[in-house]
Amino acid sequence: MEHTYKFLLRIGDDSLILGQRLAELCGHGPILEEDIALTNISLDLIGQATNIYTYAAQLEGKGRDADALAFLRLEHQYLNAILVEQPNGNFADTLVRQFFFDVYRKLLFEHLLTSSDAQIAAIAEKSLKETRYHLKHSSEWVIRLGDGTELSKERAQFAILDLWRYTDELFYMDETEIQLANAGVIPNLKDLKPLWMEHVLSILNIATLKLPENQGFFGAGRQGRHSEYMGFLLAQLQYMQRVYPNMQW
Amino acid sequence: MSTNEWPLWEVFIRSKQGLNHKHVGSLRAPDAEMALQNARDVYTRRSEGISIWVVQSALITASDPADSEAYFEPSDSKVYRHPTFYDLPDGIEHM
Numbered sequence: 001m002e003h004t005y006k007f008l009l010r011i012g013d014d015s016l017i018l019g020q021r022l023a024e025l026c027g028h029g030p031i032l033e034e035d036i037a038l039t040n041i042s043l044d045l046i047g048q049a050t051n052i053y054t055y056a057a058q059l060e061g062k063g064r065d066a067d068a069l070a071f072l073r074l075e076h077q078y079l080n081a082i083l084v085e086q087p088n089g090n091f092a093d094t095l096v097r098q099f100f101f102d103v104y105r106k107l108l109f110e111h112l113l114t115s116s117d118a119q120i121a122a123i124a125e126k127s128l129k130e131t132r133y134h135l136k137h138s139s140e141w142v143i144r145l146g147d148g149t150e151l152s153k154e155r156a157q158f159a160i161l162d163l164w165r166y167t168d169e170l171f172y173m174d175e176t177e178i179q180l181a182n183a184g185v186i187p188n189l190k191d192l193k194p195l196w197m198e199h200v201l202s203i204l205n206i207a208t209l210k211l212p213e214n215q216g217f218f219g220a221g222r223q224g225r226h227s228e229y230m231g232f233l234l235a236q237l238q239y240m241q242r243v244y245p246n247m248q249w
Numbered sequence: 250m251s252t253n254e255w256p257l258w259e260v261f262i263r264s265k266q267g268l269n270h271k272h273v274g275s276l277r278a279p280d281a282e283m284a285l286q287n288a289r290d291v292y293t294r295r296s297e298g299i300s301i302w303v304v305q306s307a308l309i310t311a312s313d314p315a316d317s318e319a320y321f322e323p324s325d326s327k328v329y330r331h332p333t334f335y336d337l338p339d340g341i342e343h344m
Contacts, residue, residue: 031255031277032276032277033276033277033278033287033290033291034287036287036290036291036294037286037287037290040290040294133289136286137286140282140283140286144279144280144283
């Protein structure tokens with residue numbers, strides 16, 4: 001139970017924090033159509049977080065609800081990968097971040113369909129349909145940015161070099177994931193990495209973009225150690241609940 | 250506004266109930282595939298449809314409003330073109 005709870009926080013926090021990042025773009029998208037698209041994805045992710053947290057809260061059994069998990073933890077208690085808390089940057093930064101994440105999430109949910117935990121399998125099934133669309137959207141954009149103008153290619157390539165270092169953390173496994181993988185609750189995440197790489201490369205090849213060579217990886221968000229951007233994000237996310245505790249609307 | 254705008258696309262949606270795709274509006278997109286995706290996000294968020302068509306607005310040939318008299322008024326005086334002059338036999342339903 002304890003391991004399942006922690007894993008749910010890890011993937012639920014990925015959804016919530018990326019959802020919050022994308023929500024920042026509401027009303028600020030590059031054009032109206034893309035503004036709506038990104039905000040839709042944000043809402044999908046926050047909806048997924050709600051489902052995941054609701055189950056996590058139930059497993060925890062301490063009377064906390066999904067809102068308490070979403071809004072009332074401290075920075076080091078969030079276990080999202082560092083990739084998703086990175087700032088929106090320019091449009092290429094936003095879409096490359098989304099693309100790396102979407103490929104991982106689609107693979108993860110596909111493998112969670114056969115989870116020995118029926119609730120997790122159900123959450124995966126519901127989320128997978130949304131995630132497939134997110135991936136289609138971000139893939140099409142990566143292709144157009146990479147194989148677009150000189151400027152769009154430069155920005156997309158720079159975004160890849162900048163964000164690449166955070167991607168290995170998506171496949172992080174400690175005692176929690178190892179135990180759950182042995183119990184058939186989750187797949188072995190290390191096995192997902194080559195599938196992820198294959199998918200990413202297939203799109204980047206079409207986009208005429210390259211992966212960095214000999215660059216190391218970084219990130220300890222899964223253990224609650226975040227980048228300098230996280231505190232500001234949480235300040236905004238939690239503001240209303242901190243100022244007006246238990247407020248509802 | 251940039252002079253380098255994305256082209257305009259007209260969006261047609263087939264609803265769950267209806268047989269035909271109906272025009273629902275327009276949007277901007279760099280190409281057809283993105284126009285479809287944008288149409289999905291802009292026009293089907295509330296389960297409005299099960300199929301989408303997009304067509305670049307520039308490819309549509311439209312009648313000129315200035316020609317509307319010549320085009321459409323002549324048919325106004327030809328009521329016999331409507332099938333209203335037949336006596337229906339008793340017992341026919343669904344007409």
